[in-house]
Amino acid sequence: MDRVPILKISDILLVSIQGDLDDHAVLTLQEDLADRVVATGALGVIIDITAVEIVDSFVGRMLSTIAGMARMLDAETIVVGMRPAVAITLVELGLSLGGLRTALDLEKGIALLSRPGPEPAVTDDMSPVGQ
Template sequence: MERVPILKLGDILIVSIQIDLQDMSVLALQEDLSERVVATGARGVIIDITAVEIVDSFIGRMLATIAAISRMLDAETIVVGMRPAVAITLVELGLSLGGVRTALNLEKGVALLNQIENQTPTATW
């Protein structure tokens, strides 16, 4: 089984999925991520699925679960780079990633995290 690497950039964890995910890898990633969030005190997790050709209900559920767990650990999850065909298929499948924030690409994902950070009550503008 292949493991998906998790990169750390400042206080953000970045996961870029480059393999055809089998269910075991998905479960392993879920565990690895929550451990790393706690260990690093990260405030954000970005999951890049630009290279992912399909998201079925299992992978979709994994994304939602990761987001929910991270939120409990005080980190926001952003899924970036979903392909149009994948998005259309997910909608047809009837799967909403409820609660998962999304951005078009990695850059916009990072910007979204910063924006969320700035929306704390003390921030002024």
């Protein structure tokens, strides 16, 4: 896989990762995404990892890094569609991805972005935002 396509839907950038990423593709994606956030002035980034079956600590860190970068550029990142096996692996690896917001699927992710939410769901008392 050379490049992960980044789609723009109104003021949301959608990254759908198909298949497993190698380290090079991860680095490319991070750079591309930062460029696109700046270029489009997007308010939210949704990373769809429904198709990702295997993760390692590098990919786990990538998610945190992207979230951090996007926040610097005033965009919020939501990771959607994480598979159970992937979630278990990340927990076993000790990566809790603090500061990252997650949603079960793309639809819920978009709904989460459209609600105003001050703090990330992973670190708060898991009250859904905007209540």
